[in-house]
Amino acid sequence: MDFRWDVVWTAMPQMVEGAQLTAQITLLGIGGGMVIGTLCGLIMAFRLPVIHWLVFAYISVIRGTPIVVQAMFIYFALPMAADIALSGFVAASLTLALNAGAYITEIVRGAVQSIDRGLTDAGLALGLSYPQVLVSIVGPLAFRRTIPPLGNQFIISLKDSALFLVIGVAELAQQGEQLTAQTGRALEIWTAVAVFYLAMTFSLAVIMRLIERRMTIL
Amino acid sequence: MSLIACSKLTKHFGDTPVLRDIDLVVEAGEVVVIVGASGSGKSTLLRCINVLEPITSGTLEVDGKRLGERGTSPRAIRRETGMVFQQFNLFPHMTARENVMLGPRKVRRQGRAEARATADRLLQRVGLLEWADQRPSQLSGGQQQRVAIARALAVNPKVMLFDEPTSALDPELRGEVLQVMQDLAAEGMTMIIVTHEMRFAEAAAHRLIFMDDGRIVHEGHPGTLFANPPSERFSDFLGHVKT
Ligand SMILES: Nc1ncnc2c1ncn2[C@@H]1O[C@H](COP(=O)(O)OP(=O)(O)O)[C@@H](O)[C@H]1O
Numbered sequence: 301m302d303f304r305w306d307v308v309w310t311a312m313p314q315m316v317e318g319a320q321l322t323a324q325i326t327l328l329g330i331g332g333g334m335v336i337g338t339l340c341g342l343i344m345a346f347r348l349p350v351i352h353w354l355v356f357a358y359i360s361v362i363r364g365t366p367i368v369v370q371a372m373f374i375y376f377a378l379p380m381a382a383d384i385a386l387s388g389f390v391a392a393s394l395t396l397a398l399n400a401g402a403y404i405t406e407i408v409r410g411a412v413q414s415i416d417r418g419l420t421d422a423g424l425a426l427g428l429s430y431p432q433v434l435v436s437i438v439g440p441l442a443f444r445r446t447i448p449p450l451g452n453q454f455i456i457s458l459k460d461s462a463l464f465l466v467i468g469v470a471e472l473a474q475q476g477e478q479l480t481a482q483t484g485r486a487l488e489i490w491t492a493v494a495v496f497y498l499a500m501t502f503s504l505a506v507i508m509r510l511i512e513r514r515m516t517i518l
Numbered sequence: 519m520s521l522i523a524c525s526k527l528t529k530h531f532g533d534t535p536v537l538r539d540i541d542l543v544v545e546a547g548e549v550v551v552i553v554g555a556s557g558s559g560k561s562t563l564l565r566c567i568n569v570l571e572p573i574t575s576g577t578l579e580v581d582g583k584r585l586g587e588r589g590t591s592p593r594a595i596r597r598e599t600g601m602v603f604q605q606f607n608l609f610p611h612m613t614a615r616e617n618v619m620l621g622p623r624k625v626r627r628q629g630r631a632e633a634r635a636t637a638d639r640l641l642q643r644v645g646l647l648e649w650a651d652q653r654p655s656q657l658s659g660g661q662q663q664r665v666a667i668a669r670a671l672a673v674n675p676k677v678m679l680f681d682e683p684t685s686a687l688d689p690e691l692r693g694e695v696l697q698v699m700q701d702l703a704a705e706g707m708t709m710i711i712v713t714h715e716m717r718f719a720e721a722a723a724h725r726l727i728f729m730d731d732g733r734i735v736h737e738g739h740p741g742t743l744f745a746n747p748p749s750e751r752f753s754d755f756l757g758h759v760k761t
């Protein structure tokens with residue numbers, strides 16, 4: 301069977317558009333996920349009264365349901381339940397942020413709890429306040445430990461964004477589906493789509509590796 | 519006025535009493551060595567004096583500030599008490615100098631240049647100025663513990679607490695740490711030291727305290743207590759640490 305490069309070239313502009321949308325959703329998703337995950341991770345690590353049970357419930361719901369169901373719920377069920385209608389793009393970014401946020405919560409909690417309790421004691425013994433200990437000692441050390449697992453999570457989130465084709469968002473995978481329907485050339489289109497995803501996940505991995513390299517201490 | 523005064527201090531972990539009715543008064547300039555079997559509550563006592571552990575009942579007064587009184591936070595007491603830990607607990611992401619500068623910067627609100635001068639003066643005092651730019655992982659255990667002593671001194675505490683400062687060190691590295699402590703004692707620093715180094719206790723301590731099962735059992739001049747152990751418990755204990 302021959303591989304028709306011309307199909308790939310003609311499809312290129314539409315695929316680039318899809319890849320851009322995928323990148324945007326992913327960036328918003330992991331950006332929002334970082335904000336949610338950092339806050340919730342600290343709440344869990346320090347077991348803040350009452351509120352940590354709410355965070356626990358949130359993590360349990362996200363981890364216990366497929367991300368497709370989460371996307372469907374936010375896009376289709378929310379307008380019925382609460383009269384909140386979101387565009388596909390917003391629903392996709394929000395779903396990804398909430399989903400990544402739950403996993404990042406666990407990453408942050410684990411990293412903070414892995415820091416030797418003796419270092420906190422040493423900081424407090426100097427007369428530092430709890431927030432000062434967090435900012436000067438526990439935070440920087442925990443941050444280094446989050447980088448490898450965060451890199452993993454970012455890549456998972458990027459790939460998960462492909463399933464937003466179910467809510468009609470014209471990201472890369474959805475473009476692949478449309479192009480296949482238009483051209484009837486599944487081999488060329490899905491090969492190209494896969495190469496696009498590979499290039500994006502590979503870049504993400506390289507960036508994370510560089511950050512890790514610059515913080516080799518511990 | 520005494521620098522440290524505990525009265526009827528007790529500490530429970532859950533239902534387990536770990537310190538019982540501790541009465542302890544330490545005067546300025548005094549060097550007190552605490553000994554006792556593992557689990558007798560020595561570390562817990564130091565951690566209570568530094569308010570790293572909340573006390574269950576009794577009173578604690580450091581430099582005239584009574585814990586729990588209005589205007590006296592745990593932090594106010596911790597600022598006046600330097601602590602040196604068995605495991606050094608240096609901040610691994612900072613150089614030796616940065617470790618020593620953190621307290622002056624955050625607690626004493628010194629500017630960068632001033633904190634740096636403070637740090638360098640103290641690193642010089644513990645003989646480690648040439649090592650100021652090294653990270654803890656690049657230093658030997660003895661060097662790390664000397665940096666930890668400099669770090670604790672940098673906030674200008676009124677009293678220094680040492681929790682088995684040489685127990686994690688190889689025997690050949692203990693001398694350099696004990697020397698720094700002996701110099702501090704000679705300069706008149708008030709110190710409470712938990713240690714099993716009996717020769718150091720005899721040479722440097724004004725007072726020896728023997729703890730057993732959360733109580734202060736004996737208290738007195740080290741030479742006198744060593745020469746005439748007042749109880750079988752104490753002479754047994756001495757027999758154990760000597761070997
Ligand atoms: N955080 C804690 N929680 C519960 N029990 C503790 C804790 N810290 C110490 N203990 C108990 O208190 C007792 C005294 O411990 P410690 O003060 O460390 O003794 P020492 O320093 O003399 O060896 C021990 O029985 C120990 O198991």
Ligand SMILES: [Mg+2]
Pocket residue numbers: 560561562682
């Ligand atoms: Mg101990």
